[in-house]
Amino acid sequence: MISKDKLDRINILARKSKSEGLSLREQKEQKELRKEYLKNVRSSFKNQLSSVKVVDEEGNDVTPDKVKKEKRNNNLLH
Template structure:
């Protein structure tokens, strides 16, 4: 997600609060918001995949994803 897309999200949010959005703008806003959330989630996942715990004995344990079962 680049800066121009974030600026567009912010513009549409301000316009929505002040004067409202037409249907085309509402659709654009939803698409941009969904892309922003996906980008954010991917960033968090990448950060957590590099994280680890330092145990009391000094050993390092990588964080593992919990299984769904």
């Protein structure tokens, strides 16, 4: 999870970018912070998806094989 300080910095740089523009150093910092933020979002989303179980009206597990395989792979890693 990304720290609150880093998230605040992302927002500060975004506002500054819109109002007055960023220096090259700030642009690089913004790019790196955004990259880290997106990595965390994708990881979190992937973890959520791997815990999903799809059940039809009759109670049968119809979870896609790809999700089941990913879940098994994640369990082996932990």
